Amino acid sequence: MKILLLAGIVLASLVSCKSKPEESKPMQTQPQDTLAIQVQGHRGERGNLPENSIPAFLGALRKGVDVLELDVVISKDKQVVVSHEPVMLPLYMLTPEGDSIANEDSQKYNLYTMGYAEIKEFDGGSKGNVRFPKQQKMKTYKPLLSEVFDTVAATITKENLQPVTFNIEIKSVPEAYDLFQPQPEAFVTLVMQVIQNKNMQEQVNVQSFDPAILEVMHTKYPEIELAYLVGENTYEENKKNLSFTPEIYSPYFKLLNPDEVATIRNDGLKVIPWTVNEPEDIKQIIALKVDAIITDYPERVLKALKQE
Template identity: 25%
Template structure:
């Protein structure tokens, strides 16, 4: 009886697993509307500039942050690293090579050495004067004009042993910094260290890293962290990659008490689909597109 049951039920089980695995793909490509309609008028969403307005200026530079502020975004997302002399700079990669004319790991250079590098020409020669900024410089520029989402990159290096605490110290220096500056990380230990150091700091859990394989990572990260995050009332939001989402999954995260901020859809169609799925915010390289979508919704 058992063998027969397994034999006849196995195709159904395989089909169920396939549908579950590819659920986000099905929703994104077949089930979710790319059209703005009146149903979106009741949806509030945040416009979050990914590494600044990194679609029109070199990422994580003052030019990108100034552009995002001028557009009127709700929030700016940026990345931080530590230098050899343990100064916090705004930089995404572990290594300098992709977005500067330098080479090697960020933490192998002092701040003064990194300041000599060209951080803009790789994007466009007109940005050749852009330099890698410090976190303090960027926060002073923003000065509460929008919220800031600081992503802490994981590094197994002595310079990073008290990195979360150093970030909190920088936040404390900003006027009303607790209100408009938020820490996020894929690594729970950074978030926990920040709260142990100062429980006033706001945090988000980055559910899936930018370098993860989205479909696999969704299940792994959900099993490992979602339940744990729910036990911590301080953790209010999750940031899944947009290819991992479906309307049902967003609903489930909302039902567990989390806001959902997805990254990084960069065209109008995908942005509108994410809004139809019910996300609370979109992190994008092209915030100007999302700003226009908001205007189009308001005009209905």
């Protein structure tokens, strides 16, 4: 019973990592000078294609994003799997037989206890996602990070597209250590092995909500650009959670206003908010002159930037 309760807590924490917390004071706008804002496709382009899938990454790539944002977890056989959750989330996953997964059964499909061959059999696209009604339904699967690197590189070459970089989130919460994920040092090592094997050190940054992950990255791999993801509180409060200053501060977008952006920049950090989807929100965030915008609808941000 204790394990089941903990699993529920961990799942709720991980699933809600990028949901909207309570809104802070309203954002203000300011005049534009020049724009150099990157567009990051969140989980590829989740608003249009199944999240964290090869089709979604290629769709965002072809639309002209600068960065592909994705999440990684670890399988039983120590493979780095692209997935936002360490379980098969009933919201959009189907079993290999095409059946829905009951909410109370999701913890039975703990990716950390499943080999990748088994994980790949589950369908992450045919059911669709009710939160994104325009998302195209198609049968797809959770790919390996190495496959994403290889497929994107091959597509860029074949179709003569502009290169992109990768914003890789290590999905980690302390309650999940040794249950749904490795300990932070082991987790980081597995992810970095893929990055190094594919010689992608200069084409990635690593982000996490878990300070322990970022501390390991900073100590062992100082050459990798790091982003601290946050969903609540101010920058001044959150920076106390780290023993060092990362290159990027990545808050929920409603936490930003001109004063907050100025405070962050005074410490020399880039500002990259998540997840900005609605046209009016996109316009307000552009006015704050952030460094990049993470979005489920990259075409909306690209259009807004072109208009500006």
